[in-house]
Every structure is written in structure tokens, then in C-alpha cells.
Amino acid sequence: xxxxxxxxxxxxxxxxWTVDRWTLLAIAxxxxxxxxxxxxxxxxxxxxxxxxxxxFILKQVVFLAAAGLLVVLVSLLSPRGVRRLALAGCLAALxxxxxxxxHGVEIKGARRWIALPGLSxxxxxxxxxxxxxxxxxxxxxxxxxxxxxxxxxxxxLYGVIAVLLKSQPDIGMLAVVxxxxxxxxxxxxxxxxxxxxxLAAFASAGVGAYALFAHVRSRVLxxxxxxxxxxxxxDKALEAFGNGGLLGRGPGEGRVKDVLPDAxxxxxxxxxxxxxxMLLCTLLLGLFAFIVIRGLLxxxxxxxxxxxxxxxxxxxxxxxxxxxxxxxxxxxxxTKGMTLPFxxxxxxxxxxxxxxMGMLLALTRxxxxxxxx
Amino acid sequence: xxxxxxxxxxxxxxxxxxxxxxxxxxxxxGAKLYQVQVVEGARYALLAxxxxxxxxxxxxxxxxxxxxxxxxxxxxxxxxxxxxxAEQTDDIQITLNNFxxxxxxxxxxxxxxxxxxxxxRRFIPVTVREFLTWExxxxxxxNAPDLPGILVDVGQTRLYPEGEKLAHVVGYVAPPSEADxxxxxxxxxxxxxxxxxxxxxxxxxxxRGRAGAVxxxxxxxxRVIRELDRQExxxxxxxxxxxxxxxxxxxxxxxxxxxxxxxVLDARNGEVLAMATNPSFDPTLFNSGVSxxxxxxxxxNRRAPLINKAAAGLYAPGSTFKMAVALAGLDARTxxxxxxxxxxxxxxxxxxxxxxxxxxxxxTLDLHxxxxxxxxxxxxxxxxxxxxxxxxxMANRLGLGTELEIxxxxxxxxxxxxxxxxxxxxxxxNIGDTIVSGIGQGYIEVTPLQLxxxxxxxxxxxxxxxxxxxxxxxxxxxGSRAEDWPALGVAERQLHAVRDGMYAVVxxxxxxxxxARLPLAGVALAGKTGSAQVRRVSRELREHGNxxxxxxxxxxxxxxxxxxxxxxxxxxxxxxxxxxxGNAGADVAAxxxxxxxxxxxxxxxxxxxxxPGQRVAQGNTPA
Numbered sequence: 001x002x003x004x005x006x007x008x009x010x011x012x013x014x015x016x017w018t019v020d021r022w023t024l025l026a027i028a029x030x031x032x033x034x035x036x037x038x039x040x041x042x043x044x045x046x047x048x049x050x051x052x053x054x055x056f057i058l059k060q061v062v063f064l065a066a067a068g069l070l071v072v073l074v075s076l077l078s079p080r081g082v083r084r085l086a087l088a089g090c091l092a093a094l095x096x097x098x099x100x101x102x103h104g105v106e107i108k109g110a111r112r113w114i115a116l117p118g119l120s121x122x123x124x125x126x127x128x129x130x131x132x133x134x135x136x137x138x139x140x141x142x143x144x145x146x147x148x149x150x151x152x153x154x155x156x157l158y159g160v161i162a163v164l165l166k167s168q169p170d171i172g173m174l175a176v177v178x179x180x181x182x183x184x185x186x187x188x189x190x191x192x193x194x195x196x197x198x199l200a201a202f203a204s205a206g207v208g209a210y211a212l213f214a215h216v217r218s219r220v221l222x223x224x225x226x227x228x229x230x231x232x233x234x235d236k237a238l239e240a241f242g243n244g245g246l247l248g249r250g251p252g253e254g255r256v257k258d259v260l261p262d263a264x265x266x267x268x269x270x271x272x273x274x275x276x277x278m279l280l281c282t283l284l285l286g287l288f289a290f291i292v293i294r295g296l297l298x299x300x301x302x303x304x305x306x307x308x309x310x311x312x313x314x315x316x317x318x319x320x321x322x323x324x325x326x327x328x329x330x331x332x333x334x335t336k337g338m339t340l341p342f343x344x345x346x347x348x349x350x351x352x353x354x355x356x357m358g359m360l361l362a363l364t365r366x367x368x369x370x371x372x373x
Numbered sequence: 374x375x376x377x378x379x380x381x382x383x384x385x386x387x388x389x390x391x392x393x394x395x396x397x398x399x400x401x402x403g404a405k406l407y408q409v410q411v412v413e414g415a416r417y418a419l420l421a422x423x424x425x426x427x428x429x430x431x432x433x434x435x436x437x438x439x440x441x442x443x444x445x446x447x448x449x450x451x452x453x454x455x456x457x458x459a460e461q462t463d464d465i466q467i468t469l470n471n472f473x474x475x476x477x478x479x480x481x482x483x484x485x486x487x488x489x490x491x492x493x494r495r496f497i498p499v500t501v502r503e504f505l506t507w508e509x510x511x512x513x514x515x516n517a518p519d520l521p522g523i524l525v526d527v528g529q530t531r532l533y534p535e536g537e538k539l540a541h542v543v544g545y546v547a548p549p550s551e552a553d554x555x556x557x558x559x560x561x562x563x564x565x566x567x568x569x570x571x572x573x574x575x576x577x578x579x580x581r582g583r584a585g586a587v588x589x590x591x592x593x594x595x596r597v598i599r600e601l602d603r604q605e606x607x608x609x610x611x612x613x614x615x616x617x618x619x620x621x622x623x624x625x626x627x628x629x630x631x632x633x634x635x636x637v638l639d640a641r642n643g644e645v646l647a648m649a650t651n652p653s654f655d656p657t658l659f660n661s662g663v664s665x666x667x668x669x670x671x672x673x674n675r676r677a678p679l680i681n682k683a684a685a686g687l688y689a690p691g692s693t694f695k696m697a698v699a700l701a702g703l704d705a706r707t708x709x710x711x712x713x714x715x716x717x718x719x720x721x722x723x724x725x726x727x728x729x730x731x732x733x734x735x736x737t738l739d740l741h742x743x744x745x746x747x748x749x750x751x752x753x754x755x756x757x758x759x760x761x762x763x764x765x766x767m768a769n770r771l772g773l774g775t776e777l778e779i780x781x782x783x784x785x786x787x788x789x790x791x792x793x794x795x796x797x798x799x800x801x802x803n804i805g806d807t808i809v810s811g812i813g814q815g816y817i818e819v820t821p822l823q824l825x826x827x828x829x830x831x832x833x834x835x836x837x838x839x840x841x842x843x844x845x846x847x848x849x850x851x852g853s854r855a856e857d858w859p860a861l862g863v864a865e866r867q868l869h870a871v872r873d874g875m876y877a878v879v880x881x882x883x884x885x886x887x888x889a890r891l892p893l894a895g896v897a898l899a900g901k902t903g904s905a906q907v908r909r910v911s912r913e914l915r916e917h918g919n920x921x922x923x924x925x926x927x928x929x930x931x932x933x934x935x936x937x938x939x940x941x942x943x944x945x946x947x948x949x950x951x952x953x954x955g956n957a958g959a960d961v962a963a964x965x966x967x968x969x970x971x972x973x974x975x976x977x978x979x980x981x982x983x984x985p986g987q988r989v990a991q992g993n994t995p996a
Contacts, residue, residue: 183391189383241409278410282403289399296392300385308384312391319395323402330405 067354074358086133096123122348129356132313140306237270248277264345292319433582436609452530456498462522528564537653541681544571545656559584575780582609613844615644617978634682640829640947643837684784687818691903694813701767707758716750744874756811772826790816825949832944875899889963900937930954935962
């Protein structure tokens with residue numbers, strides 16, 4: 001398929017021969033799958049919420065196309081370019097996230113969105129990949145330049161984001177950001193005692209969230225005692241999986257999308273399970289696993305700390321998000337409003353994930369040693 | 374550089390560790406996916422398929438009704454039937470016409486089917502024809518393509534092996550009416566029956582049982598693809614009655630062709646051993662709906678086969694009422710056992726003369742003599758002294774004119790008139806009304822069952838209630854022991870005086886019922902005759918002297934009654950016999966009562982060791 005010669009030294013030519021084409025293929029497949037799932041789940045949802053189904057679908061088609069383009073464009077950047085983009089993005093997203101507290105649109109009890117003409121934007125989605133890259137840079141710089149207070153700055157940045165996300169509140173996102181930061185510290189060689197302390201802090205934060213936020217508590221209680229509360233969504237999702245069986249009921253034959261309000265977003269995995277069966281779900285799971293594992297394995301050959309930490313953060317963010325979404329649908333963990341990367345409906349989510357994946361591809365491109373800074 | 378390498382080693386180790394963690398997490402996801410989609414898939418699939426799964430009730434077998442020795446009085450048998458589901462055929466009439474060519478349908482049946490089709494929704498199966506033979510079924514199955522909407526299934530139908538013998542006691546079942554269906558979805562099933570009379574009606578709810586449910590997978594047109602789940606219902610409770618079928622058979626044989634009824638009680642606990650009503654009817658006819666012709670025949674029959682004469686037939690007790698009058702007098706101290714009253718053959722009260730049955734009079738009599746000769750004047754006088762209200766209270770205590778706790782919904786209360794009742798009717802109570810009440814005539818109406826109960830209470834001094842339920846689901850019900858029943862509250866001395874009079878009626882020379890004497894050695898029967906006038910004997914008829922009730926048309930002849938208990942010295946059985954228009958109790962009813970008592974004492978059902986409870990328990994294991 002490549003029409004590009006190895007000798008081609010143009011920007012695109014060099015990109016093609018250095019980018020990790022396996023991950024690229026996996027991402028392209030995911031985007032294609034997202035397209036199919038959107039066609040399957042969205043008409044029913046559009047009909048229910050009273051929107052024009054053509055417009056509803058068209059919007060997501062545009063977003064998916066934009067996401068594909070974004071992945072490629074961002075992956076063209078050099079690691080330095082990625083760093084700059086992330087820094088800019090992080091500042092912008094931070095600002096916008098702060099703005100949600102003042103001008104945010106309240107949806108389902110949380111202020112996470114900023115209304116823009118034609119769409120509502122969730123800036124915290126973009127914060128995730130940018131934060132991962134920025135902290136990686138700060139931590140790596142702290143190692144390289146002993147006097148640079150990188151670790152402190154990274155902790156400060158994390159603290160500010162944590163406060164913002166807690167205020168929205170968006171505990172799911174906070175958990176992801178925390179996990180990303182922790183993963184980076186861990187991979188960056190954090191003292192094991194401190195790792196233990198961090199894990200303890202993580203656990204107590206979980207308990208705190210349970211104690212402080214009613215919606216977190218209700219979701220956990222529903223998870224632990226499915227009989228006592230309203231576990232309608234999870235019940236329906238599990239029914240859908242069971243209904244799909246090994247091979248599924250066939251595209252468009254699903255029922256769960258008619259009865260689940262979030263079928264196109266948080267429970268899209270259940271729609272996939274019902275219509276395409278376990279084999280395709282396993283394939284989907286495999287794609288996510290492949291991207292995550294390949295991303296981490298590529299780091300084994302990498303010697304640049306910034307690249308290692310940034311990639312680890314991005315991969316963790318991506319993998320954790322997928323895990324939380326699928327785990328919620330399968331009643332493995334309490335329901336948490338988190339999208340399935342590339343597959344769930346939603347502009348912010350798809351573009352933010354594309355940004356992160358583009359950065360990952362850019363960072364994992366083959367380079368001559370020492371080319372980085 | 375070495376330090377750099379070591380650090381890099383830490384990075385890669387930890388990155389690998391992270392990768393392993395992620396693999397583990399995703400592995401858990403995969404495992405859960407497998408569990409949910411494949412392992413539990415079937416269960417969730419069932420839950421999700423509500424649209425395509427149709428739940429249907431399955432009728433539980435109706436509880437059986439047994440006699441006291443385990444003989445089946447009401448059971449179930451297989452019933453192959455053809456059903457029609459209206460929504461599965463384009464034209465109901467064409468389907469029914471095609472069906473009628475295979476299995477002829479009468480106009481009456483067509484009318485019933487049309488009626489039921491109108492009454493039910495289009496997806497509810499309606500019975501076209503029940504009790505199909507194998508040949509009918511084969512014909513229907515072969516021609517199935519011409520019979521859209523027809524399906525053949527097997528249900529259960531009620532079977533009464535003893536047929537007419539116990540029709541009035543056991544009762545019968547019939548398809549539920551619209552009104553019945555409100556509370557129980559089970560009743561909309563085809564072939565389901567509800568109790569309409571007798572024990573079948575009284576114990577209908579426990580007999581019904583609880584419906585089971587079957588989950589069927591059906592395709593778009595409602596055809597059953599396969600059965601997904603089946604929960605058997607709970608069969609109805611088995612009712613063990615107090616009846617002795619053999620004795621019932623013997624009693625019926627004694628009654629012969631008479632329009633008559635007889636009740637045999639265990640005097641000590643009120644168990645109804647036999648309750649015979651003649652003529653009777655075939656209870657299975659109600660199963661599928663009684664034909665118009667049959668109904669007309671029953672209702673026009675002046676011997677009223679559908680009426681349970683023993684519990685719902687109302688008769689004036691006649692002279693059998695005299696024990697109640699005597700006890701009322703003794704209790705009120707308006708009469709002592711030594712009081713003597715002279716009978717000149719009549720009692721004049723104002724300008725009205727009340728005749729004794731013997732126009733020559735009985736001379737001077739005490740209570741013993743009054744009962745023995747059944748002297749009317751003696752009891753006119755006792756009634757006059759005691760007053761109607763006190764007589765009514767005593768009669769009610771003895772079970773006459775009151776609601777008995779019998780498991781027969783059709784049982785009637787009868788009437789013991791009181792001053793208050795008559796005034797409520799808008800008439801004054803005359804002293805003459807009290808006088809005629811003294812010999813059980815006038816407004817008094819009682820049932821044969823009440824008479825037997827009355828006799829048992831006099832014999833035992835306990836307020837026994839007649840009852841038919843001995844066991845439910847094999848468990849003995851309360852009331853089977855004499856101690857379960859409270860004392861009557863009448864002094865034993867007074868009861869004894871009355872029993873003594875009843876003994877004299879049968880066993881002493883000059884008593885009114887010598888025919889009732891038992892042909893058994895060492896066992897004596899005590900009893901009382903009665904004849905209840907259907908038509909008031911006018912004075913001129915009496916004075917012209919040619920009054921002979923035997924020459925009257927059948928409907929105008931008086932009823933013949935007899936109540937008895939035996940053995941006299943240790944009362945065990947109480948019997949009442951009423952022969953409609955049988956003339957004098959002494960001639961017709963007394964010998965019948967004697968024969969029935971002989972049968973009962975010979976068979977002695979109470980002391981036969983074969984309690985039904987044990988039989989049921991043993992019935993579960995193969996012999």
C-alpha cells in the first residue's frame with residue numbers, strides 16, 4: 001500500500017516510515033468501529049431526544065473525520081512540537097475548565113461543558129492528554145537539570161487541576177488524571193515507599209469521594225447492592241450482553257439502544273455487545289489492549305525520559321478510560337460517566353482522544369538517538 | 374553513563390510492570406465479558422426477550438374430595454378438547470363449519486361458542502368441544518390445515534365416581550362466570566371450573582390450588598416455538614369428608630322412589646355420615662353446561678331433584694317439635710316432669726277450639742305420657758304456659774331455625790317465629806299462634822339436617838354442629854371429638870326426661886311408633902314421629918268426619934317425619950327422615966328411620982378403623 005518510497009524525505013514520507021504503523025492501524029480500526037457504532041446507536045437516541053437524526057449523525061461523522069485528521073497532524077510533530085502543543089493546550093484547557101465553573105452548562109448535576117455554537121465543549125477532556133505531556137516534561141526536566149523544580153511544579157499543576165475537577169465535580173476525570181500522574185511518577189522511578197503512600201492517599205481519596213459526593217455514593221451503593229437501588233442501566237446493559245451472546249443479534253437488531261438513555265455514549269459497549277456479540281467485543285477489547293501494550297512495550301527501547309513519561313501517561317489515560325467505560329457496562333465497577341475512546345458519541349471526547357493518540361504516535365516515532373530535545 | 378543505564382533499567386522495568394497491570398485489567402474485562410455473554414447469556418437473553426416470550430398459566434389439578442374412608446367422591450380425569458383462538462383464523466365461522474363436518478356441533482353448542490367468543494378477547498382460547506374421543510382427535514389432526522385457529526389440548530375435567538349418590542353434598546363445578554373472573558387470572562383458562570354447589574363451592578378456593586406458569590417462546594404469529602421454563606402449580610387441597618359412601622348408598626336404597634331425605638349424624642361430634650336426598654341428579658352434567666331440555670326437566674319436576682332437601686328443604690316439624698317445647702317449659706319452670714295435664718281431645722281458647730289428633734282425648738298425662746302418645750293438648754297447654762319467645766329461644770339452642778355451620782352454601786335457615794317477627798311482618802301475635810306452634814305447626818319451618826342436629830343435641834347435651842369436612846390436605850380438622858363442642862346448658866335431668874319420653878314412643882306399649890323398634894338385641898332406639906300438614910284442615914272437613922289424608926292428592930298430603938337416636942343408653946347416632954307427602958310419620962318415616970339406624974349400627978362407620986388421613990399418606994408410595 002505504501003506509495004511512499006523509503007527515500008522520500010518529504011514530511012509525509014519521513015512520517016510514514018517512522019510512525020508506528022501498527023498503532024496507527026489499530027486507531028484507524030477503532031475510528032471505523034466508532035463510525036459503525038454511531039450508525040447503529042445514534043438514530044434511536046436522536047429519535048428519542050427529538051433531534052434530526054441526519055444532523056445527529058452528520059455531526060459525529062465530521063468529528064470522526066476531524067479526529068482522524070488530528071491524529072495524523074499531531075503525529076507529524078516532533079517531540080518538541082508535541083511539548084509546545086501540550087503546554088499551550090494545557091493552559092487553554094485549564095482556563096476553559098476554570099470558566100466552566102462560572103459559565104458552564106449544567107448537565108446531569110455537573111458543570112463540565114461550555115456552550116459553543118453548534119456544540120458543547122468539555123475542556124477537561126483536552127486537559128487529560130496535555131496534562132500528561134506537560135507533567136512528563138516537568139518531571140524529565142527535573143532529572144536533567146537538578147536545580148529545576150520540575151517535580152514541585154508538576155505537583156502544583158496536578159493540585160490546581162484536582163481542585164478544578166473536584167469543583168465541577170468530575171470525579172471520574174479526576175481519577176484518570178490522578179492515575180496518569182501516579183503512573184508517570186511510578187515509571188519515573190519514584191521511591192517505592194512513596195508509591196505505597198500514594199496508593200494509600202488514592203484509597204483515602206476514594207473513601208473521601210464516597211463520603212462527600214452524593215452521586216458517587218449512590219453509584220457505589222447501587223453497584224454493591226444492585227437490588228436496593230435503581231440499577232436499571234446496568235441491568236439493561238447486562239441483558240443486552242446476554243442477548244447478544246457469541247455472535248450478536250446482528251447490526252441494527254439491538255434493543256438496548258431503545259431503552260437506555262446513554263446508549264450512544266457511556267453504554268455504547270453494551271450496544272456493541274448486543275448487536276455484534278462477544279467475538280466483536282473481544283476484538284474491540286483486543287484493539288484497546290493492543291494500543292496500550294504496544295505503547296508501553298515501545299517504551300522499553302526508549303531512553304529519553306520525557307518520551308517515556310509522556311507516553312506512559314497518555315497510554316494510561318487512554319487505557320484507563322477504556323477500562324472504566326467497559327467495566328461500567330459489564331458491572332465490573334460502579335457506573336462512571338466515561339466515554340469509550342473513539343467509539344462513544346461525542347465531539348470533545350473523540351477530538352481529545354485523537355489529540356492524545358496523535359501525541360503518542362508523534363512521541364513513539366523512530367528517531368536517531370539524541371534527536372529529541 | 375552507568376547510572377543513566379541503571380535508571381533507564383528502572384524505567385523499562387516499571388513500564389513493563391504497567392503493561393502487565395493493564396493486561397491484567399483488560400483480561401478481567403474479557404473474562405467478565407465471557408461470563409456475561411456466554412455463561413449467563415441464556416438467562417439474560419430470557420430476561421431481554423419479554424416481547425417474544427409469552428407466559429401462560431397452567432391450571433393446577435383441582436383438589437380431590439374423598440369420603441371418610443378415602444373413596445373418591447370428586448376426582449379428575451383427562452379431557453381432550455378442541456379449542457379455538459379467534460385471532461388465529463381469518464373467518465371463525467368457516468373454521469367452525471369445517472370443524473362441524475368432522476365432529477358435529479349442535480346449534481346449542483354453536484350458540485355457546487359464539488357467546489364465549491364474544492365474551493373473551495381474541496387471543497383467549499375458547500372451548501369448542503370437550504371430551505373428544507381418539508377418533509375425533511385423529512380426524513381433527515389430519516384436517517388441521519382446514520382448521521386454522523383450532524388447537525387440541527388435554528385438560529382435566531371433574532369426575533364424580535359416585536355420581537348421583539352424593540350430588541347434593543359434594544356439589545358440582547361449572548365454567549366460571551364473568552363475575553368470578555375478577556380476582557383470579559387462572560379462571561380465564563379454558564377448561565377451568567369453579568365450585569357451584571355443595572363442598573365444591575364451599576371449599577372452592579382451597580380446592581382450586583395455585584396456577585403454575587409456563588414460559589413459552591413464541592414467534593411473530595404467536596405460535597409456540599419451545600418451552601423455556603415451567604413452574605408447576607400447587608394442586609388443590611384434598612378434602613376428606615365425614616361421609617360414609619357405603620352408608621349413603623344404603624340410606625338411598627332405603628328411601629327408594631320416595632321424594633325424601635334422610636340425615637345420619639355422629640351424635641357426639643356432628644359428623645355427617647350420610648345425607649341422602651331423593652331424587653338426585655348427575656353432577657357431571659354441569660361440567661360442560663347443562664342443556665336447555667335437561668334444565669327444563671329438572672325445574673319442572675315437582676320432586677325437585679336439584680334441591681338438597683336435607684339441608685335446603687323447609688318443613689313444619691310437626692310433633693317432632695314437642696321435645697323442644699317440653700325443654701322450653703322445663704327450662705322456664707312452667708312445666709315439671711311431674712306436672713299432669715288432662716286431655717279431653719281438644720283445648721278451647723276463647724271461641725277457638727284446638728283439636729288433639731285423638732278426638733277421644735288422652736285423659737290425664739305427665740310429660741312421659743305426653744311424648745309417648747304425642748298428645749297435642751298436653752303441648753298446647755305447655756306452649757300456652759311457656760310463651761312463644763321462650764320456646765323459640767330453646768328451639769334455636771337446639772339447632773332449629775338457626776344457621777348451622779354446615780359446608781353447604783345452599784343450606785337454609787328455616788324459621789322459628791317470635792312475637793317480634795310477626796309484628797315486623799305487620800300482624801299482631803295471637804295466642805292461637807303460640808298454641809299451634811306447640812305442636813310444630815303454624816309458621817315454623819325447619820330442615821331435616823336441623824332435625825337431625827336437634828336430635829343429636831337432645832341425645833348428647835352438647836351443641837354439636839353438623840359438618841362435612843373431616844380432613845384438609847390430610848390434616849384432621851377440629852370438631853371431630855365430642856369435647857370440641859360446648860355443653861348445651863340444659864339440666865341433664867330435664868334432658869333425661871325428654872329422652873325417656875322418646876324411648877317410650879318406640880319401645881313402650883301404646884307408644885306412637887312401635888314400628889321403629891330395633892330388631893337388635895340390647896340396643897334400643899329412641900325417637901319421635903311427626904307429620905307436617907301442608908294444607909290446613911278445615912273445621913267442616915274434620916266435623917264431617919270423612920277426613921282421610923291418604924285420599925288427598927299427592928301434593929296436599931302431609932309430610933311424614935321421624936327423628937331418632939340410638940343406642941338409647943349411650944347415644945351414638947342421630948337420624949332424621951322426612952318423606953314428602955308421606956302422610957303419617959309413624960307409618961312411613963318411622964320404619965325407614967329404623968332400617969337406616971339398623972344399617973348404621975351394623976356398619977358402625979365411626980368405629981371402623983380406616984381414617985382417610987393415613988390412606989392419603991400411604992397413597993404416595995407404591996404398595
